[in-house]
Amino acid sequence: MLYHLFDYFQQHAVDFPGSGLLLYLSVRAGFASILSLFLALFVGKRIIRYLQRKQIGEEIRDLGLDGQMQKKGTPTMGGFIILFSILIPVLLLGDLSNIYIQLLILTTVWLGGIGFLDDYIKVFKKRKDGLRGRYKIFGQVSLGLIVGLVLCFSDQATIRNKATTPLDSTTTAVVSEASQLENPTERAISLSQCYHPAHKSTKTTIPFIKDNEFDYAWLAPGNGPTKHLLQWIIYILVIILVITATSNGTNLTDGLDGLAAGSSAIVGVALGILAYLSGNIIYADYLNIMYIPASGEIVVFMAAYLGALLGFLWYNVYPAQVFMGDTGSLTLGGIIAVVAIITRKELMIPVLCGIFFAESLSVILQSTYFKLTRKLYGEPRRIFRMSPLHHHFQKTGIPAAIQRPAQPMHEVKITMRFWIIGILLAVLSIVSLKIR
DSSP, rough: OOHHHHHHHHHTTOOTTTTTTTGSHHHHHHHHHHHHHHHHHHHHHHHHHHHHHTTBBOOOOOOOOOOOTGGOOOOOOOOOHHHHHHHHHHHHHOOTOHHHHHHHHHHHHHHHHHHHHHHHHHSSSTTTSSSSSSHHHOOOOHHHHHHHHHHHSSSSSSBBBSSSOOOOOOOOHHHHHHOOOOOOHHHHHHHHBBBBOBOOEEEOOOOOSSSOOGGGGGGOOOHHOOOOOOHHHHHHHHHHHHHHHHHHHHHHHTTTHHHHHHHHHHHHHHHHHHHHHHOOOHHHHHTTHHHHHHHHHHHHHHHHHHHHHHHHHHHHHHSSSOOOOOHHHHHHHHHHHHHHHHTGGGGGHHHTHHHHHHHHHHHHHHHHHHHHHHHSSSSOOOOOOSSHHHHHTTTOSSOOOOOOSSSOOHHHHHHHHHHHHHHHHHHHHTTTTTOO
């Protein structure tokens, strides 16, 4: 809102001090991160007190994990702190006419609502399983369908490819001249002449591969209108899968104090950098990556996202004063998935979100192996002592194929080591832009 107000002042030559300052992406991103951090710290304390007064505490199942039962009664549904601290700065400082900002706001509210229903049923209805799985999946699939259709039909959701052959005889001279310009705006305008016009595309990025663009159209059979229709159907199905898998992966990771919030913050920083590079024609040209007009605005959202998570971590690190619940975990995963899709980095998620991927994979492998061995040998066997993966490191005394570490680890050590791995994967994802 403030962005549009100051933009109005600028267009109508209203002499208002600092009216042009908030038009800069970097300034708005900085303010968004600071505002979201202070909102999370300020509002978080009050929300925690409210949850304590209402006795909205976590119901803990005794799994025999060290220190687990001490967490019983800790306030949950703290995801409201994250949602509130993201949405307010974005509504104030973001460009609300930007289709990508609109999609991210929708994602935050949509998945936050599904998570709230799940937490509400667990806390107030005393049903430990919460919202039935099919309803949760239906909500995630519906969001994926909406995101896919918007990217399919919105005129703003486009990419621009750099010309592989000269557009005219002066292209080489234009590139050379652009590199000499010191003014970024003039340089961007000059470089723009070397790019094809904005167009709809189902292209995405494959990390670590030379000429790292993949087009979902290659998977569509046929020719003409049929092929065009099928390629978008395939693309939308991939979007649905990515959003569902990533939001559930984040949900599974939310099992130790600070683990999901810290890991999500690390991924958020990397995605913010990737969004900024993809939305800036100068950096996109230099790195030879896909240029996605208007995607730079995502940086404002991700700055608020980072600030909100840092503020939430103030209360969520061990020993946690509040848990985010599904209200927060589903939302964080959905935001990560949608940003990755918008910036055409969804195939990078197994690397960038390696922690979430490993947590989800451990559950799938454990469940499959358990059922298969029970059928083959008459008794179930385990790969891990317990899944999701983070619980494997907390538990001993259970027969499993993997028996290391020999001694249980404290959850703080597990969380910190997972964070370190997450940082390494984030750095690897960013440098993969040139490792190809």
